[in-house]
Structure formats: C-alpha cells, structure tokens
Amino acid sequence: MNVIFSSESSRLAVEDGLVADETARSAREIAVDGFIVPGLRDAHFHPITYAASLVVPSLKSAQDFAEISQRLNQAADGMAPGVPMSAIRLDDETLAEGRLPNRHDLDTMAGDRPLIIHRYCGHIAMANTAALALAGVTSATPDPVGGTLDRDAQGEPTGVLREMGIEVVSLPLAEQSGPAVTDDQVVDAMYALASVGLTSIGGIVGCGDGPWADLGDQFSQLVRIADRLPINVRVLVIGQDSDQLRDAARRIKEVGSRRLTFLGVKIFGDGSLGGHTAAMHEPFADADTTGQLRFDAAVSRPLAETALNLGGIVAIHAIGDRANAAVLDFYEDIVAGGGDANRLRIEHASVLGPDEVAAFARLGITASVQPAFMASETEWLEKRVGPVRLTQTYPLRTLLDAGVPLAGGSDCPVEPPHPLPGIAAARDRCGIVPAQGLSAAEALSLFTTGAARALLEPEPLVAGSPADFVVLDVDPLAATPDELREARVLATYVAGELVEVPDGIVTWQE
Numbered sequence: 001m002n003v004i005f006s007s008e009s010s011r012l013a014v015e016d017g018l019v020a021d022e023t024a025r026s027a028r029e030i031a032v033d034g035f036i037v038p039g040l041r042d043a044h045f046h047p048i049t050y051a052a053s054l055v056v057p058s059l060k061s062a063q064d065f066a067e068i069s070q071r072l073n074q075a076a077d078g079m080a081p082g083v084p085m086s087a088i089r090l091d092d093e094t095l096a097e098g099r100l101p102n103r104h105d106l107d108t109m110a111g112d113r114p115l116i117i118h119r120y121c122g123h124i125a126m127a128n129t130a131a132l133a134l135a136g137v138t139s140a141t142p143d144p145v146g147g148t149l150d151r152d153a154q155g156e157p158t159g160v161l162r163e164m165g166i167e168v169v170s171l172p173l174a175e176q177s178g179p180a181v182t183d184d185q186v187v188d189a190m191y192a193l194a195s196v197g198l199t200s201i202g203g204i205v206g207c208g209d210g211p212w213a214d215l216g217d218q219f220s221q222l223v224r225i226a227d228r229l230p231i232n233v234r235v236l237v238i239g240q241d242s243d244q245l246r247d248a249a250r251r252i253k254e255v256g257s258r259r260l261t262f263l264g265v266k267i268f269g270d271g272s273l274g275g276h277t278a279a280m281h282e283p284f285a286d287a288d289t290t291g292q293l294r295f296d297a298a299v300s301r302p303l304a305e306t307a308l309n310l311g312g313i314v315a316i317h318a319i320g321d322r323a324n325a326a327v328l329d330f331y332e333d334i335v336a337g338g339g340d341a342n343r344l345r346i347e348h349a350s351v352l353g354p355d356e357v358a359a360f361a362r363l364g365i366t367a368s369v370q371p372a373f374m375a376s377e378t379e380w381l382e383k384r385v386g387p388v389r390l391t392q393t394y395p396l397r398t399l400l401d402a403g404v405p406l407a408g409g410s411d412c413p414v415e416p417p418h419p420l421p422g423i424a425a426a427r428d429r430c431g432i433v434p435a436q437g438l439s440a441a442e443a444l445s446l447f448t449t450g451a452a453r454a455l456l457e458p459e460p461l462v463a464g465s466p467a468d469f470v471v472l473d474v475d476p477l478a479a480t481p482d483e484l485r486e487a488r489v490l491a492t493y494v495a496g497e498l499v500e501v502p503d504g505i506v507t508w509q510e
C-alpha cells in the first residue's frame with residue numbers, strides 16, 4: 001500500500017490503532033471532512049522550554065530596554081520578593097539599543113530580584129548582579145569549559161553568559177526557584193502541539209544541567225507525565241555522560257508508555273548565527289570572529305557509542321560550516337567503526353560548503369533542518385554570512401539533490417511549533433535564495449516521512465504503521481505556500497484515536 005494522502009482521501013481503515021489494509025474485515029473506517037495527511041512530525045523540538053514559553057515571560061519582539069523592563073515588572077507582579085525570575089526569547093536584533101543588556105541594565109529593571117534572561121537561541125543569557133551574587137560569580141570566577149562569562153575592561157563579569165557559561169548562573173537559580181513550569185502546564189503544551197497537527201516530536205530535554213538549567217530537570221518532568229501525553233515524544237537527552245543516558249533509557253522503559261520512547265543523545269557542536277557563536281571557516285561578514293567550536297570528539301565518542309548501543313541515535317548541533325566539518329569527521333570515524341549512518345543526525349546543518357555537502361551525502365548522515373528559521377532571519381541573515389555564503393545557508397535543494405536524507409523541525413521555542421508554516425518556508429524560503437526551495441511534496445515529506453525516519457518511526461500511513469494522521473482544510477500538495485500558512489488543522493489522530501484538545505489551550509505567545 002502506498003502513501004494515501006495524495007489521493008485526496010477522506011477515509012482510512014484502522015485496526016488496533018494501526019492503518020489497516022482496506023480488505024481487513026475487522027477494520028474500522030474513519031471518515032473525515034477534509035484532507036487526510038500523515039501526522040506531522042517535528043524532529044527537533046524543546047518540549048519543556050516550549051511549555052515554559054507559554055507561561056514564563058517572553059521578551060520576543062521587545063522594542064527596547066524600556067519594554068523589557070515593563071514586561072518583567074508585569075511578570076513580577078505578585079511574585080514574592082527575592083524569588084529568582086527567568087525570562088526567555090530575547091532577540092537583540094529587534095532592540096533599539098542594538099546590543100544585549102548587561103548586568104547594570106538588568107539591575108535597573110529587576111532591582112535585587114535575581115534575574116536571568118535567555119536569548120531566543122538558547123546559547124547566550126544575561127544575569128543581573130543579584131543573580132551573579134547568588135551564583136557566587138566574581139571577577140575571580142574562571143570561565144567554564146566550553147563557555148565564557150563576558151568581562152569588562154576591569155575584568156568584572158558583565159552579566160552576559162555564553163554557552164556553558166549560562167549554567168554557572170542558571171543552575172544555582174534553579175535550585176532556589178524550582179521548575180518554572182508545572183506538570184499540568186507541560187501536558188497542556190503537548191495538547192497544543194496536537195492542535196497544530198503534530199503527532200510526534202523529537203523532544204530534546206536536559207536533566208537539570210546544560211542550557212535552560214533554570215527550568216529544572218526536564219527529563220524527569222517528561223517521565224512524570226508520560227501517561228498523560230496526547231502525542232508521541234521521542235526523547236533526545238542532552239547527556240553529559242554515558243551513565244546519564246543509560247539511566248534515561250532505563251527510566252523511560254520502566255514507565256512503559258507507548259507515547260514516550262528513548263531516542264538518543266543530543267550533543268552541541270557550536271552556537272548560533274544570530275549570536276555570532278556558530279563555528280565558521282571564514283569570519284562572519286559583520287563581525288571579526290569565526291565563532292566558537294564547542295565540539296569535543298573525545299567527550300562525544302563515549303556518549304555517541306552509548307546512545308547507539310542503547311538502540312538510539314546521535315544528534316549533534318552544528319550550524320557553522322566549520323562545526324559541520326568537525327562533526328562530519330567525527331561521524332566518519334563512527335561509521336568506519338561500524339556505526340549505523342542511519343542513526344546519525346546533524347541538527348540545523350545551516351551553512352554548508354561543497355565539501356560538507358559531499359561528506360553528508362557520502363556518509364548518508366541525516367540533516368535535521370528548520371526551514372522556519374528563514375522566516376525570522378530574513379532581516380539579518382545576509383548581513384551575517386555575506387552574499388556568497390547566503391547561497392550555502394539552509395541549502396535544502398542542494399542537500400536533497402545530493403541524496404542527503406532530510407528531516408524537518410522547528411527548534412521550537414526558537415520558532416513557533418506550527419509545522420505548516422515550516423513546510424511553506426521549505427518551499428518559498430520566505431524569499432531567501434528561492435532556488436534552494438523544495439517542491440510541495442518534498443517539503444511535506446520533511447515533516448512526515450523524513451522526520452518519521454529521523455525519529456525511528458515506521459513509514460507513515462502505510463498498512464501496519466500507527467494510524468497517526470491529521471485532517472487539513474486544504475490539500476497540502478495543491479495549496480500555495482501562503483495558503484498552507486493559513487491552512488487549518490481540523491483534527492489530529494494518534495493511534496487511530498481523535499485527540500480531544502481541551503478548550504482554551506494556547507499554542508504560542510510572542
């Protein structure tokens with residue numbers, strides 16, 4: 001049986017939660033009013049940070065420091081004095097001041113309440129003086145491995161924290177304040193994902209350390225709500241050591257939920273384009289730096305081997321071409337040692353020269369891509385990478401033509417969770433180098449077949465595969481990208497059952 005959606009089908013035979021052959025006598029037929037499409041999958045998603053983005057103060061699209069201050073004060077209303085506060089999704093590109101706020105700026109905003117603000121990319125954060133004091137950070141505190149604490153001319157920390165420097169402050173804050181989101185709020189957030197058409201996500205979580213450590217032990221939170229999950233969460237653990245991975249796989253198995261499975265390990269190779277921390281071969285076009293390579297093969301090897309031995313995958317974040325080259329070298333060794341290339345992913349794979357694309361293709365490494373990045377980077381991407389590298393940034397057409405397996409995602413809450421605008425962006429690229437655009441079917445398959453494969457799920461909507469599907473009000477293969485952006489998800493089915501989304505669920509806040 002072939003994929004069904006192209007036939008404008010509005011019926012599906014289901015048996016025991018699986019797609020049934022139409023001739024199966026005991027199958028039940030689900031008839032819908034709309035277009036049946038395979039359940040949309042997001043290969044790279046941060047479920048707890050997303051849930052937090054719906055409830056903790058978001059600074060996205062704040063125009064200037066005054067607006068940041070106003071939003072923070074609003075959020076602090078009713079909070080006991082002295083309780084630490086976190087805020088997320090700050091984007092300095094939209095700030096009139098044209099720079100990140102430092103500790104002194106934050107002191108005028110939050111006073112003596114410890115405050116940490118995460119840049120939207122998750123690779124940079126800012127702390128005020130009270131937060132630095134709570135964390136015991138002084139001019140004598142050394143930079144941690146893989147990160148920096150920015151300092152002024154006198155050597156005093158400015159409050160700007162980069163990469164592993166973030167958790168130097170966020171961990172002590174988390175100990176003080178506890179998790180920022182409740183279990184109920186995370187469950188609501190997963191219903192919100194069903195309502196936008198997602199039936200599975202690759203859910204990236206930390207275990208109380210690493211980026212967003214102030215959000216608490218995200219892994220344990222997912223395990224606690226496993227039985228309440230309306231959609232499938234394939235867990236990628238931001239693991240620091242092999243024991244942590246083995247422990248995570250064991251705990252997921254013990255829960256025995258169909259919805260929660262162990263997917264593997266997430267490792268960081270570099271930073272972001274927005275923060276100039278992506279590792280590039282050549283300097284950025286608008287800053288005299290080649291970014292920060294965070295990738296350490298010696299540290300990553302045991303993690304990767306453990307994940308593969310546990311039946312999982314390896315997903316390594318690499319945005320700049322230099323980071324991609326380093327990770328591809330590493331994967332070449334893993335493959336030479338007998339590792340399965342089908343289980344090796346590079347997250348983002350944003351800037352790729354011909355050498356990197358060739359290595360992806362030769363090894364068969366999956367590029368886990370986020371087309372929606374283009375929607376929010378239209379204003380500054382060319383300024384960052386320059387005109388030549390712009391044609392090599394998010395090179396979806398080049399990758400697909402080279403035979404590289406692609407998987408779609410959002411990196412939510414970096415971008416909104418909605419997969420349909422992501423599919424649209426893979427087609428028209430929001431105007432960025434349109435020649436790198438995909439066809440309607442190719443773009444859809446990023447978020448269906450491609451992501452399913454990257455999540456170790458069977459081919460969607462074939463006989464015997466889980467009846468995970470959505471009903472749209474348009475045919476995604478006939479709709480224009482703009483029509484797709486406006487399209488509505490009429491219903492979402494997981495394992496043949498309609499997901500009943502509670503009233504009042506919020507899917508996104510700016």
Ligand SMILES: [Zn+2]
Pocket residue numbers: 044045046204411
């Ligand atoms: Zn991410």
